[in-house]
Amino acid sequence: MKITVGCAFWPALVLATMLAVPGHLHGAPDAKEAEHYERLPADEIQCLLCPRACVIKPNDVGYCRVRRNVKGKLISLVYAKPCSLNIDPIEKKPLYHFLPGTPTLSLATVGCNLRCVFCQNWSISQAEPGTVRTQLLMPEQIVAQAQKEGCPSISFTYSEPTVFYEYMFDTAFLAKQHGIRNTAITCGYINPKPLKKLCQVIDATHVDLKGFSDKTYRLVAGAKFHPLLETLMIYKSQGVWLEVGYLVIPTVNDSREEIKAMCEWVATNLGPDVPVHFLRFFPQHKLTRLPPTPVKTLVQAAALAKTAGIRYVYLGNVPGHEYNSTFCHSCGKLLILRRGYFIEEFHLKDGCCEYCGQKIPGVWK
Ligand code: SF4
Structure with a gap:
């Protein structure tokens, strides 16, 4: 089994084992019906979960490879079948203004609804069900594991959680009932209706943009750009951090x-x-002909963000840079000093700057 301790932020590192959790012994959900689809004539189906709107013939799967038409019913092939399960610092997602310094139980299944040529987790995101070892773990087992490990949150991450929507939703719903919060680390390629339902159980999200134009999205991710803007607006309007x-x-x-x-x-x-993280690219997957992003380019991007009025700007994949840390947008003092994934100094009190009393946006406890 694999533990993926990477995400779009840090280069992926795939380990040889998975967090040991007793597997479920019975009730394998091989026929978990998916949500958000409609039936068409001749047993065809249209999936309405993401903007691809796949029309799926009997026995075929959608573009994401994990939703199959079985006799006119849409079935999730990855429900309760995580291929990656690990405890990460929440900073690794990256989420910098959400429960800083806490561990988060992170899980993924195979599958993705994009085809990013630079994907760092391509070995799971582009895999088909059955080709990567998985463990059968029902939502209640995931929640119990988070409790046992003292994780105040569960993160749906590494691959694209949209494509394991039903597993994510059920787990997050149960987690919330036990006082555990949920984060979705996502490309944001999802339709408004399922997203609004998901927002009822998700507390924080990191949406990874691959660019800011239709041209870039089509070139590197094989997707349309404009749905992303709607996703961002919905998350914001629904009160998700x-x-x-x-x-x-x-x-x-x-x-x-x-x-x-x-x-x-x-x-x-x-x-x-809304914090913005500029992430450094490293050659990966099908995009190995380009060099890593010069740090100078990232610093220039950060300057553009500051000029636009964004208060909290960070650089990712550049360990030790001052833009890994948080500075008060009012008095400019250092609030959170980060080294890698770890916090060395913390100068917030009740969500406010310890020096000038400014309220700092985020979810701090
Ligand atoms: S979630 Fe998968 S099957 Fe559904 S529309 Fe998107 S890519 Fe197609």
Whole structure:
């Protein structure tokens, strides 16, 4: 089994084992019916979970590979079948303004509804069910494990949680009943209706942008761009704590115009308190011909974000940089000093700056 201790933020590291949790002995949900689809003539199905709107013939699967048409019913092939389960610092997601310094139980199944050519977790996101070892773990077992390990949150991460929607929803619903919070680390490629339902059980999200234009999305992710804007607006309007990531890829999406457009859109539509993380690209998967992003480019991107009015700007995959830390947007003092995944100094009291008393946006306890 695999533990993936990476995400879009840190290069993926796939280990040889999985967190030991007793597996479920009976009731394998091989026929878990999926939500959000409609039946068509001749036993065809249209999946309405994400903007791809796959029309699926009997016995076929959708683009994400994990939702199958079985005799006119849409079946999730990955319900309760995580391929990755691990305890991470919440900073690794990355979420910097949500329960800092706490562990989060992180899980993924195989599958994704994008085809990013730079994917760091391609070995699970692009895998088909049955080709990667999994363990049968029902939502109640995941929640029990989070309690046992003292994790105040569960994170749906590594691959794309949209495609294991039913497993994510049921687990998050149960977790909430036990006082455990939930985070979705996602590309955001989901339709408004299922997203609004999901927002009832998700407390925080990190939405990873692959660029800020239709051209970039079609080029590197095989997807449309505009659904992402609606996703971001919905998360914000539903009161889910939101942080935005932007993977800066040399020559692909690193132009001043594209980054400036993203920053201005975020500041105008989501507000200045939504943190933005600029993530350093490293050659991966099918995109090995490009060099890693120069740190200078990331610093320039951060400057554009500040100019647009975004108050909390971070650099990812650049360990030791001052933009890993949090500074008060009012007095400018250092509030949270981070080294890698760990917090070395913390100067917030009841969610406010210890020095000037400014309320700092986030979920602090
Ligand atoms: S979730 Fe999967 S099956 Fe459904 S529309 Fe998206 S890619 Fe297609």
